Every structure is written in structure tokens, then in C-alpha cells.
Amino acid sequence: MRFLHTGDWHIGKKLHGYDLLADQKAVIRQIFVLAKQEKVDAIVIAGDLYDRSVPSVEACEMLNQLFIEINWQEKIPVLAISGNHDSAVRLSTGMPWYELTDFHLYTKLEQSFDPIEIGDVQFYLLAYFEPVAARAYFHDDSLTLTTAIKKIIGQMGKSFDPGKKQVLVTHFFIAGSFKTDSETSVEVGGLNAISYDLLHTFDYVALGHLHSKNAIKKGNARYSGSPLKFSLSEKDDQKGIWIIDSSDLNPQFKALTPLRDVKELVASFRQLTDPDFYQQLNCEDFWQFQLTDRTIIPNMMNQLRAIYPNIIGAQRISRYRENVQLEKLKERKNSPQQMLQTFFAEITGDDLTKRQKYWLDQALLQATDTEKRG
Amino acid sequence: MRFLHTGDWHIGKKLHGYDLLADQKAVIRQIFVLAKQEKVDAIVIAGDLYDRSVPSVEACEMLNQLFIEINWQEKIPVLAISGNHDSAVRLSTGMPWYELTDFHLYTKLEQSFDPIEIGDVQFYLLAYFEPVAARAYFHDDSLTLTTAIKKIIGQMGKSFDPGKKQVLVTHFFIAGSFKTDSETSVEVGGLNAISYDLLHTFDYVALGHLHSKNAIKKGNARYSGSPLKFSLSEKDDQKGIWIIDSSDLNPQFKALTPLRDVKELVASFRQLTDPDFYQQLNCEDFWQFQLTDRTIIPNMMNQLRAIYPNIIGAQRISRYRENVQLEKLKERKNSPQQMLQTFFAEITGDDLTKRQKYWLDQALLQATDTEKRG
Numbered sequence: 220m221r222f223l224h225t226g227d228w229h230i231g232k233k234l235h236g237y238d239l240l241a242d243q244k245a246v247i248r249q250i251f252v253l254a255k256q257e258k259v260d261a262i263v264i265a266g267d268l269y270d271r272s273v274p275s276v277e278a279c280e281m282l283n284q285l286f287i288e289i290n291w292q293e294k295i296p297v298l299a300i301s302g303n304h305d306s307a308v309r310l311s312t313g314m315p316w317y318e319l320t321d322f323h324l325y326t327k328l329e330q331s332f333d334p335i336e337i338g339d340v341q342f343y344l345l346a347y348f349e350p351v352a353a354r355a356y357f358h359d360d361s362l363t364l365t366t367a368i369k370k371i372i373g374q375m376g377k378s379f380d381p382g383k384k385q386v387l388v389t390h391f392f393i394a395g396s397f398k399t400d401s402e403t404s405v406e407v408g409g410l411n412a413i414s415y416d417l418l419h420t421f422d423y424v425a426l427g428h429l430h431s432k433n434a435i436k437k438g439n440a441r442y443s444g445s446p447l448k449f450s451l452s453e454k455d456d457q458k459g460i461w462i463i464d465s466s467d468l469n470p471q472f473k474a475l476t477p478l479r480d481v482k483e484l485v486a487s488f489r490q491l492t493d494p495d496f497y498q499q500l501n502c503e504d505f506w507q508f509q510l511t512d513r514t515i516i517p518n519m520m521n522q523l524r525a526i527y528p529n530i531i532g533a534q535r536i537s538r539y540r541e542n543v544q545l546e547k548l549k550e551r552k553n554s555p556q557q558m559l560q561t562f563f564a565e566i567t568g569d570d571l572t573k574r575q576k577y578w579l580d581q582a583l584l585q586a587t588d589t590e591k592r593g
Numbered sequence: 594m595r596f597l598h599t600g601d602w603h604i605g606k607k608l609h610g611y612d613l614l615a616d617q618k619a620v621i622r623q624i625f626v627l628a629k630q631e632k633v634d635a636i637v638i639a640g641d642l643y644d645r646s647v648p649s650v651e652a653c654e655m656l657n658q659l660f661i662e663i664n665w666q667e668k669i670p671v672l673a674i675s676g677n678h679d680s681a682v683r684l685s686t687g688m689p690w691y692e693l694t695d696f697h698l699y700t701k702l703e704q705s706f707d708p709i710e711i712g713d714v715q716f717y718l719l720a721y722f723e724p725v726a727a728r729a730y731f732h733d734d735s736l737t738l739t740t741a742i743k744k745i746i747g748q749m750g751k752s753f754d755p756g757k758k759q760v761l762v763t764h765f766f767i768a769g770s771f772k773t774d775s776e777t778s779v780e781v782g783g784l785n786a787i788s789y790d791l792l793h794t795f796d797y798v799a800l801g802h803l804h805s806k807n808a809i810k811k812g813n814a815r816y817s818g819s820p821l822k823f824s825l826s827e828k829d830d831q832k833g834i835w836i837i838d839s840s841d842l843n844p845q846f847k848a849l850t851p852l853r854d855v856k857e858l859v860a861s862f863r864q865l866t867d868p869d870f871y872q873q874l875n876c877e878d879f880w881q882f883q884l885t886d887r888t889i890i891p892n893m894m895n896q897l898r899a900i901y902p903n904i905i906g907a908q909r910i911s912r913y914r915e916n917v918q919l920e921k922l923k924e925r926k927n928s929p930q931q932m933l934q935t936f937f938a939e940i941t942g943d944d945l946t947k948r949q950k951y952w953l954d955q956a957l958l959q960a961t962d963t964e965k966r967g
Contacts, residue, residue, distance in 0.1 A: 273647060280682045291689060308650045312657055313687030315665060320690065 220338025222298075223254045224461040224470070226265030226390070226427030227445040229304065231278030234449060234481070234505055235531040242478045244281055246446045249475050250460055251289050257462050257473070260337050261321075262295055265427025265443060266302025266347055266390030268310065286322065296321035298335060300346040302390040302427055307346060328356050332374055340384045340465050343375050343421075347390040347428075364391075368417050376420060384465050387418060390427040393435050400450035415440060423468050431456050432472065441470055448481040451507050451531065479529060485509040485536065488516050488523075497526055508533040513567045535566075555583050594712025596672075597628045598835040598844070600639030600764070600801030601819040603678065605652030608823060608855070608879055609905040616852045618655055620820045623849050624834055625663050631836050631847070634711050635695075636669055639801025639817060640676025640721055640764030642684060660696065670695035672709060674720040676764040676801055681720060702730050706748055714758045714839045717749050717795075721764040721802075738765075742791050750794060758839050761792060764801040767809050774824035789814060797842050805830050806846065815844055822855040825881050825905065853903060859883040859910065862890050862897075871900055882907040887941045909940070929957050 230243055254262050269278060290297045299322075301307045307326035317324050323335050325344040334341035353367035354360050362370070372387075379385055394412040415437045418424045424440035430453060432444035446458055458477070461470040482504050490496045491508060500506075506527045512535065516522075523530050559579055560571050571579065604617055628636050643652060664671045673696075675681045681700035691698050697709050699718040708715035727741035728734050736744070746761075753759055768786040789811045792798045798814035804827060806818035820832055832851070835844040856878050864870045865882060874880075880901045886909065890896075897904050933953055934945055945953065 272650075276646075276680055276682045279686060283682075283686055283688075287689065306650055308654045308657075312653060313690055314657075315661065316687055316690035316693060316696075319693050322690075 220260040220340055221257060221462060221464045222261040222263050222337075222340070222386075223250065223257065223259045224263045224265065224425045224441065224443045224463060225250055225446060226263075226425070226443045227267045227302070227430055228264070228282075229267055229270040229445060229449065230282050231274045232270035232449055237505065237529055237531075239447065240277055240281055242447055244285070245478045246458075246475050247285055248288075250446060251285075251293065251295075253460060253462075253473050254289070254295055255293065259462065260296065261342075262289065262297050263342070263386075263388050263425045264297065264299035265388050265425050266300045267304040267427055268299065268302070269305050271304065272306035272309065274309075286317075290317075290320055290322040294320070296337065297323065298342050298344055298388060299324045300344050300388055300390060300427070301326040303347045305347075328352055328371070331371060332378065334375075334378055334385075336380075336383070338465060339382075340386055341378070341380060343385065343387045345371065345387060345389040364411055365413065365417070368413055372417060372420060379420075384422040384468065385420070386423045386425060386463075387421040388425045388427075392428055393418075393426065393437070393440060400452035423463055423470070425461075425463075432459065432461075439468060439470075446475050447477055448505075451481060451483065454481050454483050454507070479504050481505045481507075481531070483507040483509065485511065487511045488519065491523060492526060502527050503529060505529045505531045507531050509536050510534065511536055513569070556580065559583075594634040594714055595631060595836065595838045596635040596637050596711075596714070596760075597624065597631065597633045598637045598639065598799045598815065598817045598837060599624055599820060600637075600799070600817045601641045601676070601804055602638065602656075603641055603644040603819060603823065604656050605648045606644035606823055611879065611903055611905075613821065614651060614655055616821055618659070619852045620832075620849050621659055622662075624820060625659075625667065625669075627834060627836075627847050627849075628663070628669055629667065633836065634670065635716075636663065636671050637716070637760075637762050637799045638671065638673035639762050639799050640674045641678045641801055642673065642676070643679050645678065646680035646683065648683075660691075664691075664694055664696040668694070670711065671697065672716050672718060672762060673698045674718050674762055674764060674801070675700040677721045679721075702726055702745070705745060706752065708749075708752055708759075710754075710757070712839060713756075714760055715752070715754060717759065717761050719745065719761060719763040738785055739787065739791070742787055746791060746794060753794075758796040758842065759794070760797045760799060760837075761795040762799045762801075766802055767792075767800065767811070767814060774826035797837055797844070799835075799837075806833065806835075813842060813844075820849050821851055822879075825855060825857065828855050828857050828881070853878050855879045855881075855905070857881040857883065859885065861885045862893065865897060866900060876901050877903060879903045879905045881905050883910050884908065885910055887943070930954065933957075 228243065228247060232239055250262070268282060286297065289295050301310045311324065311326040314324055323344060325331065326346045328346070328348050331343055331345040334343050350362055350364050350367055353371070354362045357367070357370060391413045392411055394414050415435070418440055419438060422439060426435070426440055426442045429442045430445040430449055432442055434442045434444070441461055443460055444456065444458060446460070448454065448456060448458060457474055459472050459474040462473055463470050480501070484506065486508060488510055506529065508523065508530070510533055520530070520533060523533055556579060563569070563571055602617065602621060606613055624636070642656060660671065663669050675684045685698060685700040688698055697718060699705065700720045702720070702722050705717055705719040708717050724736055724738050724741055727745070728736045731741070731744060765787045766785055768788050789809070792814055793812060796813060800809070800814055800816045803809070803816045804819040804823055806816055808816045808818070815835055817834055818830065818832060820834070822828065822830060822832060831848055833846050833848040836847055837844050854875070858880065860882060862884055880903070882897065882904070884907055894904070894907060897907055930953060937943070937945055
């Protein structure tokens with residue numbers, strides 16, 4: 220059998236305040252097209268379907284509609300779990316009815332022990348859970364995430380059919396993975412990390428949680444990554460999905476093309492506002508500019524926004540060095556000349572020229588004069 | 594065929610800050626028991642399943658679970674619509690899958706034109722809608738609620754089967770109905786009222802919106818009323834559901850018993866705190882007391898709450914007359930004696946006795962002395 224592995228849709232997520240619903244709908248429909256082209260027997264969604272536990276009504280409407288399209292209309296089985304961003308209870312609305320059309324939306328620990336069998340594969344769907352849920356389920360207050368996962372996988376093992384392949388679908392941070400800026404940092408790292416070694420009993424582990432497909436490459440564990448770039452740190456990521464055939468379990472990557480990409484560009488303001496230059500670009504993309512300019516550009520962001528409506532930022536290459544500590548500056552009891560020279564150097568990376576120093580002295584003289592006369 | 598008519602469940606509603614989830618679950622399960630006893634072919638729920646467009650996660654979990662019990666497990670068909678308190682989009686999550694087990698949850702105007710046929714009855718499910726939705730649907734900006742309803746009912750008429758009975762399920766305010774305090778007042782009244790005359794083409798109109806079963810008794814139109822009392826103004830209401838048999842379409846009322854009732858009692862504080870008295874009462878009920886006392890009772894509410902944990906209020910019978918206008922009181926430049934006499938009269942309904950006047954004079958004298966010396 221063949222299946223498609225995706226995850227971290229984060230329906231309703233915004234990028235620097237911009238609504239991504241249209242982008243998400245377009246890219247998920249691309250996933251559906253790929254599923255049909257690749258003749259998969261199931262679409263696996265490894266959690267974080269929504270971006271928030273209480274999604275907006277527009278987000279709800281869109282996800283409901285997408286499931287109707289792919290499962291109710293196209294009749295492609297869907298195997299999905301809730302992630303840490305989803306409310307398990309809210310997301311599970313509609314279960315168990317979804318089961319009637321092979322749409323398996325698992326949100327509870329106890330559902331993970333009964334595999335869904337499609338062809339020669341047993342799928343174990345382990346939704347994201349907090350250790351406290353495992354403690355309640357197993358009546359064992361000593362459980363940590365690691366010992367809970369061990370116990371869960373041990374229990375799953377009892378139903379392993381030696382004649383079949385086993386696939387785990389889950390949503391956690393695997394220790395040693397690389398994160399991007401669009402995962403919430405409190406949810407990655409030490410306490411909630413699972414060692415990859417716990418997962419080796421599976422033939423394939425379809426992971427969700429981290430947004431880069433390259434976050435981990437250990438054995439047969441893969442993050443699908445998000446279908447869209449959700450932060451500037453992902454600008455060079457190639458987003459896509461995995462197609463897995465149970466015959467070799469060798470995941471094949473299929474790229475997705477966003478409606479609007481997240482891009483960064485180094486250029487001068489003059490270039491960016493030159494039609495000959497910007498007509499070469501997709502101005503609708505989410506642009507972050509690194510400006511080479513040093514002079515003051517009045518009303519800069521508004522001028523850029525008029526050309527690049529979805530601009531997410533513009534900063535000078537020679538911007539404030541991040542280690543400048545304002546407090547230290549305050550402590551220095553410098554002359555106005557020294558303070559302005561330091562300020563100029565922080566902003567531009569250059570010292571004042573002889574001419575600039577002359578202007579500065581004249582300006583300060585005039586200001587002091589005015590002050591005295593005032 | 595036989596059906597049960599209920600509505601206005603308002604799952605998640607609170608009564609004077611008290612959570613009603615347990616009460617709602619208990620009373621809705623009573624409805625399910627009645628449905629089985631009465632061997633109905635369908636349960637009709639005429640809108641306002643939730644109290645809020647974004648219900649709490651506990652409310653979601655409960656309603657999901659109740660539908661699983663009655664439709665998925667007991668296999669009783671359910672015909673439900675969204676009311677003005679529901680978010681049509683959020684509530685519709687799980688459709689169209691619900692249809693597979695005869696759980697028809699209609700939330701959109703366009704769904705109202707295809708009747709659901711059970712036995713010899715055609716059910717038309719018209720969810721609550723704002724005139725703006727009808728204007729968009731019919732591409733007619735001139736539509737008011739009344740003209741929209743006329744148009745909708747006209748269109749429904751085209752599929753009327755003369756060999757069957759027609760039942761309309763809807764959620765509106767019918768002009769001339771009586772309201773209670775638990776409906777939101779902005780949603781009842783003139784603009785959103787529908788004339789009963791529009792509905793005469795139906796053999797039975799299963800209404801939701803108003804919380805008293807007696808809100809209207811015109812022809813075959815009935816409000817089921819809420820299954821629980823949601824305000825003190827409903828204290829004398831008998832809550833319940835209607836059982837309708839298509840042979841005579843004569844609704845039979847079946848009463849429901851709440852876990853905790855809403856009650857009012859006139860008594861003295863001494864009685865209310867006397868075990869011989871309160872052991873005759875269900876102290877767990879939501880009690881509103883009219884106290885006959887006139888003297889000051891320190892810490893009164895806390896003392897009452899210790900006995901009546903779900904008390905919703907206690908007030909003196911001889912309480913502030915509502916037409917007392919504080920501003921007027923302020924305008925009168927009375928002596929302290931006069932002001933206190935007026936205040937005493939407002940509170941107790943009595944004038945000061947000779948002795949009380951003496952006490953007052955002494956107290957004021959002392960206060961004035963202290964002031965002067967201070």
C-alpha cells in the first residue's frame with residue numbers, strides 16, 4: 220500500500236499578521252492532488268491541524284470543507300491525530316461518525332492501541348498527550364513522557380502482526396531534532412523530548428511537531444514538516460510531503476508550491492522601488508528586505524508596502540548591533556559630540572567623516588546658543 | 594410516526610454563576626429515556642443546542658457525548674437545527690457524516706428546502722438565520738425577515754407531498770409570544786418577529802427560541818421551552834417536552850424533573866436557618882429568598898450559603914423601592930436626622946420609633962462632637 224505523510228497544517232495561523240487561510244487552502248488542495256496522482260491508499264496527518272485550540276470560525280469552516288473534499292467526496296481514507304496546538308476535544312467533534320468513511324481522527328491516548336490496518340500496514344495513531352493524561356490512563360503517577368511512551372509502545376507491540384509492517388503516527392519532539400522559529404519554543408526541548416531509540420520497533424514513524432522536513436533523519440523517522448513556511452527562518456526550506464510505499468518504506472519527497480512564498484532579499488531601496496527591478500519579483504510574496512542603504516529614507520515601510528503588499532520586514536544590513544546595551548550607553552557621560560558619534564557608528568557601522576563632524580559641531584553650537592538665549 | 598420535540602438546551606449556560614452542566618446532562622438523559630419509552634421515530638431539537646457560539650470545551654465534550662449516546666448508540670434519528678445562540682459553522686462540524694446514521698443537523702438556509710421524510714411526515718428544518726443571509730441566498734437586497742420567511746415557505750411548498758403531513762422545525766420569535774428573563778432581550782421583539790399567519794401551511798411547527806412551553810399556543814405551533822429553568826422568572830414553569838403522533842398531531846406534554854430546581858420562598862432568616870424548617874426543603878435547589886426580616890443580619894448571605902449552597906439571591910420584602918432615585922435624595926439638603934429617617938423608611942417601609950429617634954440623635958450628637966474635637 221502507499222500513503223502520503225503530511226502534518227502541521229496549523230490552519231488559521233498568521234504570518235506577521237497576514238492571514239494565511241487562502242495559502243493554506245491552496246497548498247492543502249495541492250496535497251490532495253498529489254494524493255490522487257500518487258494513488259495513495261491513505262493520507263496521514265501527524266497533528267496540529269489547527270493553529271489554536273479555539274480556531275476562528277473561518278478556520279473551522281475551511282478544515283471541515285477540506286475533509287469533506289478529500290474523504291467524503293474523493294473517498295480517500297484519512298488517518299489524523301491531534302497535536303499540541305489542537306484541542307483534542309474540539310477536534311474530535313464528529314467522531315465516531317467519521318469512521319464510517321475511513322476518516323480516523325484520533326485524539327485520545329486509549330485510541331492508540333488499536334491499529335488501523337490498510338493493506339500490509341498497521342497504523343498506530345498516537346495523538347499528542349501531556350504526561351498527566353498518561354498517568355491517569357495507566358493509574359501510575361510516576362510516569363514521565365519517556366516512561367509513558369515506553370509503556371504505550373510496549374502495549375502497542377502486543378497487537379503487532381509479524382506479517383505486516385508497523386507505522387507509528389505521532390506528534391512529539393524527538394531529541395536531537397532541529398527546530399525553526401515557527402514552533403512555540405516552550406514546547407520543544409528537554410522535558411518533552413522523546414529519544415529516537417524508543418521508536419525503533421516501527422518500520423516508519425510519521426512525525427508531526429517540527430516544521431522542517433529535515434529536522435530529523437534517523438532510521439525511518441521523518442517529520443513531514445509544515446506545508447507552508449511559517450517563519451523567516453524557514454525561507455530556504457523546501458516544503459512538501461512524503462510518499463511512502465509499504466514495499467520499501469523509502470520515503471519519497473514531493474515538493475509543494477506556495478501561493479505566496481517567504482523570501483529574503485538584499486538590495487538598496489532604490490532597486491526595490493525600481494519597476495525594472497521589482498517586476499522581476501513576485502511582489503505578492505512575503506518579503507523580508509535587508510537594505511544596503513545608510514541614509515534616512517522617509518516613510519520607507521509605506522513606500523515598500525505600496526509595491527510589496529505582504530512585506531514582513533525591512534532592516535538595514537548595518538543595523539544596530541544586537542549586543543549594544545542601552546544601559547551602558549547611558550552610563551557613559553559623554554559630550555553631545557561623542558554621543559552622536561557613537562550613535563552614528565552604531566547605526567551605520569562607520570565613523571563620522573570630517574565634513575559630517577563639522578556639520579555636527581555647527582548644529583550643536585546653534586542648539587546650545589538657542590538654549591542659552593531661550 | 595411519533596416524534597419528540599425539544600429545544601433550547603443551551604449547553605454551557607450558567608445560572609447566577611452556577612455551572613449547569615450536570616443538570617443539563619441529567620435532564621437531557623431524561624429526554625432520551627422518554628424518547629425510548631414513547632418509542633419515537635425521531636427527536637427534534639429546535640435550536641440553541643449551545644448557549645454560546647464558542648462553547649467551552651466541557652460543553653463541547655458533553656454535547657458530543659450526548660449525540661453519541663442517542664444517535665450512534667441508541668440509533669434514534671435526530672433532527673436538529675442551529676439557533677441564534679449557536680455558531681452555525683462550528684455546530685455543523687461533523688456534517689455530512691452525521692447523515693449516515695440519520696442525525697440531521699441543519700445549520701444553513703439552503704438545507705431547509707429538502708424535507709427529511711420519516712413515515713408519513715415531511716420535516717422541513719429551517720435553522721435560525723439573519724436577514725442578510727437570506728438576501729445573499731436569494732440575491733435580493735430588499736428582503737426583511739418576514740418577506741424572506743414568506744419566500745422560503747413558498748419554496749418549501751413546492752415539495753409538499755399531499756399524501757403526507759408537513760412539520761416545520763425552526764427557531765424564531767413568533768409575534769405575540771410571551772418571553773421569560775432567560776432569553777436575551779435584544780433577540781426578541783419587533784424586528785425579528787414572525788407573524789404566526791405565515792406558518793399556517795404546516796401541520797405542526799416545532800419552535801425553539803422562547804424558554805416557556807406556554808409562550809405561544811396558536812394552532813399547531815408550539816415552543817418546546819427549555820428543558821431547565823434558566824431564570825427566576827421561570828420558577829413556576831413546568832419544563833418538559835412534547836410528544837407528537839402524526840396520526841392526530843395533538844402534542845402531548847411530558848414533564849421533566851430537574852436535578853436542582855429554581856425556587857422562591859418567603860420566610861424569615863430565623864426560619865431559613867432552623868434545621869426543622871430547612872430539612873423539609875431540598876437545600877441543593879437554586880433558592881431565591883424573600884426575607885420578612887427588618888433588622889440587620891450580619892454576614893447574612895454567607896450564613897444562608899452554608900445551608901443553601903446554590904442560593905441565587907436573598908432580598909428583603911420591604912426592600913428599596915425601585916423608583917427611589919438616588920439623585921433626588923442627593924438634591925434634598927436635609928439635616929442628617931432627616932436623611933437617616935428617609936433612608937430608614939426606604940429600607941424598612943417604617944418610620945423611626947420614638948426610641949429609635951432618640952438613639953439617632955444621641956449617635957449624631959456624639960459624631961458631631963468627635964468631629965469638632967478632632
